[in-house]
Amino acid sequence: MPFLRTLLPKLSFASTLALALLLASCASEGGGLQSQKIDLIKNRGKLICGVDGKLPGFSFLGSDGAYSGLDVDVCKAVAASLLGDSGKVDYRDLNSSERFAALASGEVDLLSRNTTETLTRDAAGGNGLSFAPTTFYDGQGVMVAAGSGVKSLKDLAGKPICVESGTTTELNLADRMRELKATYTPLKFQTGDQTYAAYLQGRCLAVTSDRSQLAAKRTSFPDPSAHLLLGEVLSKEPLTPATTNADPVWSDAVRWSVYALMQAEELGITKANVAAKLAQAQANPNQADLRRFLGVEGDFGKTLGLPADFVVKAIAAVGNYGEIFDRNVGPGSKLKLDRGLNRQWSQGGLIYSPPFR
């Protein structure tokens, strides 16, 4: 049957083509302000947020089964902005190696897991993330045992150093040691628990990570006072929530939900007085800035694909940025970190929200 023999390959090619066309037409997108992600989250009724889960002050699953921390409060603020309820969040604990895959595959909607913003992670040709505003400006530090006699990074030449794999700290350590022309032994572990366990067991002379993370982990050590942070800061580590590049509408909604927290601090709006401020704005038509910010007039919410009162909901749920900082990592917490770079721009810090206009 030479006829069939020539026909069949053509037939299979044609049907493959037809199938491909059919599939392509299914994937076509509608115009206007449509976000598959926002629709998905609304239908699901829950935001799925990727966190660390084991880092006191940032995201920590407490003994009462509730998550708390600065990263967690960002999740809550976004959930309050979009869904009107900060409790509608499912948390997923991710280690540093899993986090980008979990975000890219859509397993989590938002990654709020002390993640450093970098070029390769942002670039479309790299991890293809879309970063929200930085919520914590940090730097990489090194922790050693108090009695070890190590004073600076140089003293660690030829010594084993514990580091979590898949982090920027791993790379910065390699770069700094190369600058110092010092050989060293990086011991890499997949999870923070293993990294700090190996350090506490004395396998490594030092452990390196973000300074805030070292301070946070130290609070859970058997004897926190037996460990010191070296004065050297190895790198800039802007810890930033992230979404994927795939859905710009959703990324913008997250970005401005976070900015709202910073802007609220600048305007002196707190969790306690937000209701009073809202009443004040509703009563006084001359306070245009405040009215727009709190969604009394204008359509900020709508342009972002969020409810009009998203700012009010977010602040009522978690308070402004300053309150979040103080409660989780500042004076109101075990960590007692200084605001440092994380002060408002008006006080010499880097926290700066663009205008809500």
Next chain:
Amino acid sequence: MASRLGKSPPWWQNRRLLPWLVQASVGLVLVLVIAFLLGNLVRNLSAAGLLLSWRWLGQPASFDIAETLLPFNASQPYWRGLLAGLVNTLRVVGLGFVGATLVGTLVGSASFSGNGLVKRLARIYVELIRNIPLLLQLVFWYFVVFLALPNGAAAIQLPGIVLAKSGLFLPGFEAGFQWSGPTLVDGVWQAPLRFTPEFGALLTGLVVYTGAFIAEVVRGGIAAVPKGQWEAATSLGLGPLPSLRRIIIPQALRVIVPGLNTQYISLAKNSSLAVACGYTDLYSVAETSLNQTGRAIEVIVILLAAYLAIDLVISLLMNGLNRLVQIKER
């Protein structure tokens, strides 16, 4: 009538065409499914801007690896790092084969011992090890056993051998072919031959775990030799050890070798659990590369290909060995 006979039957009765048609339609469905899957992959990848690219392999890795047989530093490209990881994997797998085979053979033979204590101990070892997950055992060996060792001057010292928290130190030839043993310099042990506790924990874990399975394979192989063979050997005046070595083992090997193949392959695959105890194997390097570059699919493809290649080579060698020990029929 004559014309009817000469006519070929209609196509649905054609015995040569029909099977061919069935084959062709199955083939067509298969081609369509593969085309759909590939098309789906390419479409979604290009939508996400992640089409396969291998250029990153040539870029500098800029991360270090703690211990390598193949010299590696952060300025060398990713492919070199992955290769160093592969060599590290092969190192632990190779030594693991030797160790697990020794342990397995000893324990497997011990379960036929006339000594009740030895026999019982062998059974306890097998039952205990086989029923605890390997990951748990690796974490145990690393954190509970190896990292609990003393360090510095307090380390366990035997003539020429030192076992400390920082590793196992053995004597060897240094540069200039001078024989030297471990020495303590500034509270840190130095020696020509050194194994890190990470490597030690992984190797111990794999040997102990796989050894238990191999012991069962060996026990099964020996049990498969008819009792009459033992009796015949004894009646020829052979003692227990010579009869085991000359009569029983050669026959048992025919049963043992195919089973060993499976155990060796599982040892090679299990070595990827190295990350649990901080040893930098191929999987660990691949994971770091994945995080640095974001090239998930490429890295996974490399991993799949590497482990597949290792396992196929093991199978090839074991099949060769199998042909050697089978009964030669002439």
